Amino acid sequence: MTVLELTDVDTYYGNSHVLHGVSLDLAEGEVVALLGRNGAGKTTTMRSIMGVTPPRRGTITYRGEGLVGLSPNEINARGIGLVPEDRRVFPTLTVHENVVLAHKLAADPRPVEEMYDLFPVLDDLRTSRARNLSGGEQQMLSVARALVQRPSLLLLDEPTEGLAPVIVDDLQAMLHDVVSQDVTVLLSEQNVHFAFDLATRGYVIDTGSIVFEGSIEDLRERDDLLEQYLAVTPEEVA
Structure with missing residues (x-):
């Protein structure tokens, strides 16, 4: 069952066009990673879902119900929790x-x-x-x-940002317990190793557009994407 679906979402900050036709979906119980460099559009995607920065075009549905136009509190009350990047x-x-x-x-x-x-x-x-x-x-x-x-849906926005490696390891272990429970997770991250360990499927976003969608295993094999959009080498994620 599809829990969350974004279709052709365009989001702006003022006159600045940030998200360009973003489409993604999450099924019940999935852990999906949204990967990209700093400024690629990950946080704006999260803010669009939560109604903090509503899209100007496109649709966002949660369990078949449209979210665009609802307030963040109304969206939260429907079962979507956000862990923002600034905590x-x-x-x-x-x-x-x-x-x-x-x-x-x-x-x-x-x-x-x-x-x-x-x-x-x-x-x-x-x-x-x-x-x-x-x-x-x-x-x-x-x-x-x-x-x-x-x-029932947890949005984790850059959970490892600014954390020391040893703390990242502790957080990773604890999140394994979290994702093993009855919750669907969308995780935005720059830390590829962290995301690859938790997620089974991923999207890569660059300058506000989705450039890859597929399994984490498929992404591991895409040397071009790893180097161009995620700044890691194939050896680093082997």
């Missing part, structure tokens, strides 16, 4: 207060304690202010805030 945790609230607030805003939330089971690092930081957390800890908190609302 956006509440800095003056504690870890626990951040999770509890997200829990209270959800119609059918998961138990708060489940988030500490998924992210044991946060369990020891319950009373810490979010502003005092490391970048990796804030990212885990951002994911926990989204998951506690029990989304």
Whole structure:
């Protein structure tokens, strides 16, 4: 069953045409990667889905229902959770207060304690202010805030950006537990290794246009795409 479908989406920032006819889809239970360099259009795609920067043309449907024209809160209430690239945790609230607030805003939330089971690092930081957390800890908190609302579709926008390699490894291990549960995931990433480990299918976007769609295994074999659009060599992803 198709959960999310974008068809010929054109999105602008003012007069700047950013997305050019973007089409993609996700089936139930899939983990799909949206790959590309910085500025390729990954975050704008996420913002278009969530209604933060609505498209001027094209359609976005979620479980057969059109999303274009709905507010971000209305889209979130339909079961789509976004973990934005800048994390956006509440800095003056504690870890626990951040999770509890997200829990209270959800119609059918998961138990708060489940988030500490998924992210044991946060369990020891319950009373810490979010502003005092490391970048990796804030990212885990951002994911926990989204998951506690029990989304059926999770949008992860550049989750490894700015994180040290050892923290990326920890986050990767925890996200394996997340994606093994009943949630469909669209992951935008520059970190090809991270994305290839989690996703089974991928899209490559460049200057706002999709230039590849296929399985991760097929993408591994496309030396031209890896080097031209993702700045990695075939040996690096072998």
